[in-house]
Amino acid sequence: MYLDGRIPMIELSGVEKRFATPSGEVAALRGVDLRIGSGEIFGIIGKSGAGKSTLVRCINLLERPSAGRVNVAGRELTTLGSGALLEARREIGMVFQHFNLLASRTAYRNVALPLELAGWRPRRIAERVLEVLEFVDLLEQRDRYPAQLSGGQKQRVGIARALAARPSVLLCDEATSALDPQTTASILALLKRINQAIGLTILVITHEMGVVASLCDRVAVIEDGLVVEQGPVAELFAQPRSATTRDFVTALEGMGSVTRTLRVAR
Amino acid sequence: MSHELFALLAESLQQTLIMVSVALAIATALGVPLGVILNAAAPGQLLPNAPVYRVLGAIVNATRSTPFIILMVALIPLTRIIVGTSIGTPAAVVPLTIAATPFIARIVEAALRDVDRGLVEAAQAMGATPWQIVVKVLLPESLPATVAGLTLAAVAMIGYSAMAGAVGGGGLGDLAIRYGYERFRADVMAATVAILIALVQLVQSGGDALARRLKHT
Numbered sequence: 322m323y324l325d326g327r328i329p330m331i332e333l334s335g336v337e338k339r340f341a342t343p344s345g346e347v348a349a350l351r352g353v354d355l356r357i358g359s360g361e362i363f364g365i366i367g368k369s370g371a372g373k374s375t376l377v378r379c380i381n382l383l384e385r386p387s388a389g390r391v392n393v394a395g396r397e398l399t400t401l402g403s404g405a406l407l408e409a410r411r412e413i414g415m416v417f418q419h420f421n422l423l424a425s426r427t428a429y430r431n432v433a434l435p436l437e438l439a440g441w442r443p444r445r446i447a448e449r450v451l452e453v454l455e456f457v458d459l460l461e462q463r464d465r466y467p468a469q470l471s472g473g474q475k476q477r478v479g480i481a482r483a484l485a486a487r488p489s490v491l492l493c494d495e496a497t498s499a500l501d502p503q504t505t506a507s508i509l510a511l512l513k514r515i516n517q518a519i520g521l522t523i524l525v526i527t528h529e530m531g532v533v534a535s536l537c538d539r540v541a542v543i544e545d546g547l548v549v550e551q552g553p554v555a556e557l558f559a560q561p562r563s564a565t566t567r568d569f570v571t572a573l574e575g576m577g578s579v580t581r582t583l584r585v586a587r
Numbered sequence: 588m589s590h591e592l593f594a595l596l597a598e599s600l601q602q603t604l605i606m607v608s609v610a611l612a613i614a615t616a617l618g619v620p621l622g623v624i625l626n627a628a629a630p631g632q633l634l635p636n637a638p639v640y641r642v643l644g645a646i647v648n649a650t651r652s653t654p655f656i657i658l659m660v661a662l663i664p665l666t667r668i669i670v671g672t673s674i675g676t677p678a679a680v681v682p683l684t685i686a687a688t689p690f691i692a693r694i695v696e697a698a699l700r701d702v703d704r705g706l707v708e709a710a711q712a713m714g715a716t717p718w719q720i721v722v723k724v725l726l727p728e729s730l731p732a733t734v735a736g737l738t739l740a741a742v743a744m745i746g747y748s749a750m751a752g753a754v755g756g757g758g759l760g761d762l763a764i765r766y767g768y769e770r771f772r773a774d775v776m777a778a779t780v781a782i783l784i785a786l787v788q789l790v791q792s793g794g795d796a797l798a799r800r801l802k803h804t
Contacts, residue, residue, distance in 0.1 A: 381712055410714035421709035424803060425727040434723065435713040466803035486713070 328395065329356040330490055330522040331363075331380060336389035338375050338546075349375040351546040352389070357539075360520040362512070364537035364554070366527055366569060372546040373526045377494050380524070381413045382406060394489045411439050414483030418495035420475040422467040428478045429454065429463040435486045453481040456518075457511060473504035480511060484521075491515070491523045497532060509536050530573035534558070542566045595762060596778055602676045602757035603786075606748045610680045611741055614687035619733075621647070621688065622695025623721055629700070633707070633717045647689035655686050655747045659754055666754075679748065679756025687744055694736030698729035731801040738794025742787050749783075759783055 338350040349372045357363045367373045378384040380391060382398050391398045396409055422431050429450055436446045454460050457477040467475055476496060483491055493512065497505040513536060516523055525537060533540045533554060541551035542565055549563040561567040621643065627633040628640040653661070659682040663673045666681040702725050710724045726733075749760020759779050767776025 383708060383711055407714040407716060410712060413712070415709070415712040417705060417709060419705055421703070421705040423706060423724065423728055425730060425801070434710075437723065438710070438713050438715045438719050468802075468804045492712075 328359070329392075330359040330361070330394060331355065331357040331524065332390075332392040333376075333380070334390045334392075336376070336379055336386045336391060338372075338379060338384055339387045349546055350379065350386070353543070353546075353548055355541060355548065355551075357522060357524060359522055360516070361539065362516050362523045362525065362537050364525045364527060364533040364540035365543055366530065366533055366540055367543035368528060368565070371543045373528070373543055374494060376543065377415075377492050377524065377526045380490075380492060381410050381415060411435065411486050412489050414486070414488035414491045416476070416479050416483050416491065416493045416496045418498045420467070420472075420479045420499075422475055422478055422482075424467055427464050427466055428459060428470065428474075428481075431467070431478055432481045432485050435482060439486055449485055450481075453484050456484070456515075457481045471504075472500050473507060476500065476504075476508050477511065480508075480515070484515065489522065491521055493523065493525045495526055495528070498527070498529070505532070506535075512536060530569040534573060542569070592775060592778070595766070595775070596759075596782065599757060599759045599762040599779070600782060600786075602761075603745065603748050603759045606676055606679050606683060606751060606756060606758055607741065607744045610683035610687055610748075611737070611744060613680070613684045614691050614740070615737060617684070618688045618691025619695050619726075621692035622699065623726075625692060625696040626699040626725070627717065627721065629696070632700075633720060647692055650685065650689045651693070655682070656750050658682050658686055659750065663754070674755040676751075676757050679751035679754055679758070682754075683744055683747055683751070686747060687740055690743065691737065691740050694740065695729070695733055698732035698736060699725045701732060702728045731798045734794060734798040734801060738791060738798070741790050741794070745783065745787055745790070 333353050333355045336350055336353045337348070340347045340349055353372075353376060355363075365373055365376060375384055379386045380393065382391065386399060389399070393409065394412055396412075398406060398409055401409055423434065426434065432450045432453060433446050436449060441449070451460065451463075454463050457480055459474060459477050459481065462470060462474055467478070470478065479496075491512075496512075497508050500508060509532065512523055512525070515521055525532060527533060537554050539552060540554050540557055541548045542557070542563060543549065544563070544565045550557065550561070550566050557566055558570055561570050625640065625643055625647070628636040628643070630637065630640070650658070659679075662682045662685060665685075666673045666678050669681055670678050672678055706724050706728060707720055710720045715723065748756070748758050749763070751758050752761030752764050755761075759782060763776050763779040766772040767779060
């Protein structure tokens with residue numbers, strides 16, 4: 322087993338989520354079990370509507386699971402009261418597809434926000450914000466507003482903001498899906514660098530196998546609210562068992578061969 | 588322009604400015620929290636509370652559907668309690684404030700509702716309390732829309748203030764009625780209208796410019 326007997330950083334057991342809709346109850350998650358080790362980069366891949374976004378929101382309890390247990394960094398979040406839950410969420414950084422930066426705040430003040438919320442002293446906030454902005458290479462853009470930044474720069478502000486409060490877990494919800502391929506590559510490289518530099522556990526939600534292939538150690542394939550397959554990325558590529566996994570692998574290989582063909586053609 | 592006319596216009600303009608700015612300030616101080624409560628209590632928002640939302644909403648709507656001239660007369664007893672008299676510029680501030688407060692509350696409610704839900708989600712993921720979300724995210728992010736809405740309210744209040752003559756409130760509207768209409772002074776009427784137009788233009792372009800600056804694009 323990959324975890325080698327280590328205590329998992331994220332552990333989901335039997336997580337279910339049902340939504341009440343006008344046309345009846347919809348089951349978005351139907352019993353998900355996952356164990357993600359400390360320092361791991363773990364991918365969750367699935368097609369749209371498979372339940373990926375619901376799953377990641379169940380990890381920081383933005384969505385409260387209808388059943389099952391969620392344990393992050395040794396804390397059982399599903400049993401916490403609302404005050405303790407707010408505290409626990411500060412341990413979990415989150416990066417979004419559409420960045421979700423405050424238009425009214427500069428890059429610097431966006432990164433400072435989680436620290437203000439956590440009640441840090443101004444001097445400590447300033448030190449920490451400059452430190453993370455330097456890490457994501459945005460020191461020079463610190464006084465710009467989001468509207469004045471490129472997509473890649475915005476996402477680096479988003480990542481800096483997620484890292485500011487020194488979380489033990491980073492959740493990335495389709496963090497590169499709104500970006501062009503080159504920018505995607507630079508953001509993936511940044512995530513890898515964060516993982517290596519501070520050993521941060523990273524959970525990546527995506528619908529692109531390329532993201533999984535270039536970033537993740539292990540991956541779980543989710544379909545219709547269930548994990549249909551999981552394991553080390555190389556293994557899944559070599560021997561995809563489920564039809565969905567095969568689709569993802571073929572799609573990626575298809576793209577690879579297209580790029581190769583183009584390269585040869587040139 | 589005669590000296591006497593100039594003095595009249597200056598005094599009336601001053602009364603209008605006092606009425607509108609004092610009423611706008613108080614109505615903003617009351618309307619913003621009211622708008623925040625309406626927004627937070629609305630279904631699907633931060634702290635959904637159907638009874639609070641319905642009761643506040645009904646009060647706001649009732650006030651907004653009463654024509655200002657009627658509201659002003661109906662509020663005379665309240666005005667007496669607050670100001671001590673029901674006549675004069677300070678007395679006109681009371682009905683103006685009460686008419687503007689629900690208007691501003693709805694403006695703020697709508698401005699807050701238009702803030703991207705993703706920002707609220709991001710703040711929640713950072714462990715923000717509902718109060719922190721209002722203060723650190725919703726209010727600052729909705730500021731350009733709120734300023735645009737307050738500009739709208741200020742212009743509407745300049746219009747309302749013209750009716751303040753009905754309670755002896757003075758102001759430009761009162762001057763136009765008393766001199767321009769009742770004494771056939773076409774020059775006073777023209778001057779009053781010109782000043783009102785200029786005033787509204789000034790408020791509108793000032794508000795627009797401020798809202799634009801706050802957008803940081």
